Amino acid sequence: MSFPWAKEYTPANGFTKWVDEKLPLPRFVYNAVGAGYPVPRNLNYMWNFGVLAGFCLVLQIVTGVVLAMHYAANAQVAFGTVEHIMRDVNWGWMLRYMHANGASFFFLVLYLHIFRGFFYSSYKAPREMIWLLGVVIFLLAMATAFMGYVLPWGQMSFWGAKVITGLFSAIPFVGEPIQIWLLGGFAPDNAALNRFFSLHFLLPFVIAGVVILHVWALHIPGSSNPTGVEVKSKSDTVPFHPYYTAKDGFGLGVFLIIYCVVVFFLPNMLGHPDNYIEANPLSTPAHIVPEWYFYPFYAILRAFTFDFILEAKLWGVLAMFSSILLWFLLPWLDRSPVRSGHYRPLFRTFFIILLVDMAVLFYCGGAPAEEPYVMISQIATAYYFLHFLVILPIVSSIEKPKPLPYSITEAVLGSDKKAVLGENTQPAT
Amino acid sequence: MIRILSALAGLVFAGVVLLAFVMGATTWLTEEPMHSADHEFHLDAHGPKGGYSFDGPVGKWDVAQLQRGLKVYSEVCAACHSLKFVAFRDLEEIGYSEAQVKAFAATKQVPGIDPNTGESTMRPGEPTDYFPSPFPNAVAAAAANNNAIPPDLSLMTKARHHGSNYVYSLLTGYTDPATFEKDGKRLMEEFPDFQTPPGLYFNPYFANLNLAMAPPLGVDGQVTYDDGTEATVSQMSADVAAFLTWTAEPKLVERKQTGFAVLVFLLFATVLAYFAKRQVWSSVKPKKA
Numbered sequence: 043m044s045f046p047w048a049k050e051y052t053p054a055n056g057f058t059k060w061v062d063e064k065l066p067l068p069r070f071v072y073n074a075v076g077a078g079y080p081v082p083r084n085l086n087y088m089w090n091f092g093v094l095a096g097f098c099l100v101l102q103i104v105t106g107v108v109l110a111m112h113y114a115a116n117a118q119v120a121f122g123t124v125e126h127i128m129r130d131v132n133w134g135w136m137l138r139y140m141h142a143n144g145a146s147f148f149f150l151v152l153y154l155h156i157f158r159g160f161f162y163s164s165y166k167a168p169r170e171m172i173w174l175l176g177v178v179i180f181l182l183a184m185a186t187a188f189m190g191y192v193l194p195w196g197q198m199s200f201w202g203a204k205v206i207t208g209l210f211s212a213i214p215f216v217g218e219p220i221q222i223w224l225l226g227g228f229a230p231d232n233a234a235l236n237r238f239f240s241l242h243f244l245l246p247f248v249i250a251g252v253v254i255l256h257v258w259a260l261h262i263p264g265s266s267n268p269t270g271v272e273v274k275s276k277s278d279t280v281p282f283h284p285y286y287t288a289k290d291g292f293g294l295g296v297f298l299i300i301y302c303v304v305v306f307f308l309p310n311m312l313g314h315p316d317n318y319i320e321a322n323p324l325s326t327p328a329h330i331v332p333e334w335y336f337y338p339f340y341a342i343l344r345a346f347t348f349d350f351i352l353e354a355k356l357w358g359v360l361a362m363f364s365s366i367l368l369w370f371l372l373p374w375l376d377r378s379p380v381r382s383g384h385y386r387p388l389f390r391t392f393f394i395i396l397l398v399d400m401a402v403l404f405y406c407g408g409a410p411a412e413e414p415y416v417m418i419s420q421i422a423t424a425y426y427f428l429h430f431l432v433i434l435p436i437v438s439s440i441e442k443p444k445p446l447p448y449s450i451t452e453a454v455l456g457s458d459k460k461a462v463l464g465e466n467t468q469p470a471t
Numbered sequence: 472m473i474r475i476l477s478a479l480a481g482l483v484f485a486g487v488v489l490l491a492f493v494m495g496a497t498t499w500l501t502e503e504p505m506h507s508a509d510h511e512f513h514l515d516a517h518g519p520k521g522g523y524s525f526d527g528p529v530g531k532w533d534v535a536q537l538q539r540g541l542k543v544y545s546e547v548c549a550a551c552h553s554l555k556f557v558a559f560r561d562l563e564e565i566g567y568s569e570a571q572v573k574a575f576a577a578t579k580q581v582p583g584i585d586p587n588t589g590e591s592t593m594r595p596g597e598p599t600d601y602f603p604s605p606f607p608n609a610v611a612a613a614a615a616n617n618n619a620i621p622p623d624l625s626l627m628t629k630a631r632h633h634g635s636n637y638v639y640s641l642l643t644g645y646t647d648p649a650t651f652e653k654d655g656k657r658l659m660e661e662f663p664d665f666q667t668p669p670g671l672y673f674n675p676y677f678a679n680l681n682l683a684m685a686p687p688l689g690v691d692g693q694v695t696y697d698d699g700t701e702a703t704v705s706q707m708s709a710d711v712a713a714f715l716t717w718t719a720e721p722k723l724v725e726r727k728q729t730g731f732a733v734l735v736f737l738l739f740a741t742v743l744a745y746f747a748k749r750q751v752w753s754s755v756k757p758k759k760a
Contacts, residue, residue, distance in 0.1 A: 083755060125556045125625070128722070135722040136729065280755055288744070288751040295741030302737060306730025307528055310629060318630035318719075319622075328678065348491035361484050368480075374473045413499045420492035424485040431481025435474045455757045 044073065045080045045264070047276040074261065080279035081286055082267035084454050088162075089265070090293035091155035096253060097294060098148035103246050105141040106190075109134075113193065115239035117232040120195035121320040139309040145187050146312045147301050149335035152180060156369075161393055162270060163381040168263040170373040175256040177369045179249055184336070184366075186245040189238040191333055192230070196317030201330045203230040203238070209343075212356040229323055269453045270381025271446055277458070278450035329410050337407025338400055339365060344411055345423040361423065368430050375430065378438035380446065388441040392433055399425045508662045512653050514644070514675040516636040519709035523635060525716060528731075531724050532717060534566040535698055540714020541565070543694050543707050547687050548624060551616065553604035556625035557718050560598040564721060572598050579603055617670045619683035628712070628719040635716045637676065642708035644676040645686040651675060 051069040053059035062069055072078045112131050114123045127134035156176070159165055165173035188206060192199045207225050211217040226233025264273060273279055280286075304311060312334055316327045332340050342365050346357035383390045399422050406419035452458040518526075524533035541562070544554065559576035563569065576596035581603045583594035596603070605621075606612035612620045628634030648667055651658045653675070658665055667673045671681040691703045700706060716723070 122556070128720075129556065129561070135726060139726075284751045285755070288748040292741065292744040292748045295737060295744045299734065299737045299741060302730065302733050306726055306733060309726070315630050315632055315634070318626040345488050346491055348487070348494045350487050350490055354491070357484075357487055361488070364480070364484065368477070371473060371477055375477055377474075412505070413495065417492055417495050417499065420488050420495065423488045424492070427481045427484040427488075431477045432485075435478065 044078065044261070045273065045276070045279065047279075048073070048080050049077050049281060051076075051078055074257065075287070076283045077281040079261065079264075079282040080273070080276075081265050081282050082273055082278060082450050083280045083285075084267050084269065084450050085265065085286070085289075086268050087289075087293065088154070088158040088268075090290055091151050091158060093290040094151045094293060094297050095148065095155055097297075098144060098151055099246065099249060099253065102141060102144050102148060103250070105137050105144060106243075106246065109137055109141055110243060113239075115193065115236050117195060117235050117321070120193065120235060124194045136305070139305045143301065143305050143309060143312060145190060146333070146335065147297070147304075148183065149187065151297070152183060153335070156180065157397070160396070161383040162266060162268060163376060163378070163383070164266045165373045166376065166381050167373065169260075169266060171259040172256060173373060174370060175252055175259055177366070179252050179256060180369075181366065182245055182249045182252065186242060186249065187333065187335065189242040189245070191317075192235065192238045193242060194317060195235060195321045197319045197321055197325070197327050198314045198317040198330070200230055200321035200323065201327055202332055203234060205330055206332075207234075209355075209359045209362075212353060212359045214356070230321075266381065267450060268382055268384065269447055269450055270385070271448075271450055271453070274449045275451070331408055334404075334408065337405075338403035339407070341403040341407035341419040342423045342426065344407075344416065345419045347416060347420075361427070365426060368427075372430070372434075375435050376438045377435070378441060378443065380443040385444040385446055386437075386441055387444065388437050389434075392429060392437060395425070396429050399429065508658065508665050509679045511656075511661065512651070512658050512675055512680060513678065514640070514653065516631075516633040516640040516676055518636040519639055519705060519712075523709070523713055523716070525713070525723060528727055530727070532565065533713065535700075536710050536713045537565040537717050538567075539694075539696050539698065539700060539707075540710040540712070540717075542696065543688075543711040544624070544714055546694050547707075548711065549602070549605060551605055551612075551621040551684075552624045553606075553621075554602035554625050554718060555604060555623050556601070558599060558601045559596055561721060565717060569598070576600060582607075617683060621684070624715055624718065626719045628716045630719075634719065635712050638712040638715055639708050640676040641674060641682075642688050642711070643705055644674050645672060646675065648673040648680075 051062070051066075051072040053062045053068075058068060061067070069078075109127060112123065112127045112134060114120060124138070127138050129135075131137075159173065159176070188202070192203045203225075207221050207230070210224060211221045213220060222228060224234075225231075226237065264279075267273075314331065314333075331337075339362050343358040343362040346354045346361060348354055350357070352360075378386060378389070380386055383393055402422040403419060403426065406415045406422065409415040447453040449458045524530055524536065544552075559572055559579075562572050562575065567575070576598050579596040579600075579602070580593040581596045581600045583592055584590070585592045606615060609620055622630075628638055631637040648658055648665060651673070667681050671683055672685055673680060674682045688704045688707050691701075693704075694702050694707055696702050720726075
């Protein structure tokens with residue numbers, strides 16, 4: 043779909059005309075991320091993160107494929123092959139630091155992209171499918187990142203794998219057999235490492251597939267925008283190229299600068315020293331923690347410390363999975379007809395509380411499982427569930443939103459009456 | 472319907488976790504807070520005076536220091552600790568010539584196979600060999616060291632928090648628990664029952680304060696430096712910490728230098744991208760009044 047005023051692809055010469063007739067791939071790209079895709083003219087920098095997430099995925103696949111040429115998924119030698127990459131492979135150290143920190147930056151970008159969605163209610167009709175596919179991508183990315191962290195076969199790799207697969211043992215009756223089946227043994231070993239590597243190689247391509255669906259679904263209603271008011275006329279939009287390619291280009295530059303500062307000057311800042319110790323099933327690290335991007339969910343997992351009907355561990359596992367799965371329900375929980383948080387004062391207040399709450403969970407997830415961190419994470423966990431499942435639906439039905447602008451054009455220019463439109467109002471074509 | 476069920480689920484999760492909170496808070500309020508010597512008397516690692524030459528974004532190796540560190544490792548640490556990810560050929564990176572590396576390697580005995588009989592034997596090292604382990608296997612290492620296996624040192628400075636400083640602090644940090652104090656509090660007054668078990672050595676930089684390694688660098692002049700540097704305990708500790716920083720991250724300096732080139736390029740490209748973006752958008756931005 044597209045707006046009626048979307049520019050149409052016209053082949054420039056005989057060759058592109060010939061290609062367009064046989065396989066209209068250039069036309070497809072032109073309509074997807076070229077001048078043929080009209081986009082609201084008022085997108086702010088929070089709308090940069092979709093493109094950045096796509097960039098991160100490509101970066102991870104490219105660096106990952108090359109790393110896989112030098113790595114061996116065998117518990118005897120895996121740790122040594124990583125050191126071989128760091129020491130003997132040309133630019134191996136750079137590839138590995140780019141890949142390891144690339145995962146962190148991928149999640150940073152994904153989180154900003156998701157929080158953008160929360161604040162501007164990007165999940166609302168008609169964009170529910172984009173949101174649902176986005177949550178699927180996030181879940182796949184979590185699985186991929188977790189398995190990737192196991193591959194260097196350091197202490198945190200091993201014990202992280204043990205703790206996370208141990209979660210399945212919380213399932214009543216069949217839990218333990220499931221855990222053994224998943225690991226291919228009683229504890230993580232060669233069988234587990236090998237299948238994790240296989241899946242770690244496969245899943246990014248599955249993600250790429252779902253990303254295509256995500257972008258396809260996006261192109262049906264078109265991009266949302268900070269006012270939450272749908273596009274009404276041509277003056278509300280600009281063509282994706284050159285306007286947003288230029289803006290995304292600048293955003294990509296800023297992203298790469300921050301990323302490269304970490305890769306080249308602080309490459310181990312986001313990692314854990316214990317992962318430079320080779321996996322040892324006989325020695326448990328003092329604090330087993332996942333990578334930073336899992337901290338909030340790890341805090342939720344550990345917040346359940348009391349057996350109430352069900353075992354505490356099972357509550358923790360259920361809560362951890364539910365805390366993400368509930369995002370699938372957001373389009374139906376938040377029924378306010380107004381999308382943008384800018385026009386929803388009460389929603390906005392609770393959104394800020396949610397951000398603080400997530401920050402607290404993040405902090406507690408990385409802290410040792412001691413008081414007072416456990417108590418703090420319990421309060422924060424309670425708020426997390428109440429926010430999405432109780433507060434959000436109530437807010438959306440009682441809140442009185444502020445008046446919305448008539449159109450995107452009015453929001454940008456202060457007026458959308460054709461009579462007062464002077465120069466600078468029609469996008470250049 | 473979806474909202475009623477969700478609200479119920481939300482209330483259940485919140486209720487259960489708040490119940491856990493009440494239980495946890497009760498225990499916390501009624502029980503004595505955790506009080507342990509390794510919690511309260513552990514010291515944070517610090518580096519040698521003046522820091523290391525490789526500190527900071529423009530830091531470089533001090534090649535003479537790395538060579539001194541190699542000597543300390545070879546004469547002291549290598550008696551118990553392996554360095555299995557470092558090959559003799561790597562020593563060319565710290566200022567040795569090919570001939571020097573060959574000669575150094577030949578002084579070390581590495582496991583080999585007798586070409587006539589096929590039996591295991593020891594032979595002089597080649598530049599392509601890796602530093603040999605002082606023990607044939609972990610069991611032998613444990614048996615020779617009071618059941619504590621001396622860890623491999625190749626990655627030590629990356630495998631501990633504040634690694635280079637940690638190695639320096641640990642080597643210089645052995646002290647007597649009887650007189651040890653931190654922030655004006657004496658260990659023996661706060662924890663009268665504290666004692667270092669036999670066979671262990673007190674070191675406040677070690678996680679649980681008692682360490683299986685006897686003080687390896689005890690006296691000044693333990694190693695005789697070829698370059699005439701005075702071999703104080705602090706000097707030897709700093710040198711070997713620097714050497715182990717190199718073994719853990721041999722590409723450290725190359726990495727930072729590459730980083731500068733990359734950042735200069737990115738800054739330039741980003742500034743261009745910014746002006747390109749402004750140029751493109753100038754026709755649709757509302758004019759400022």
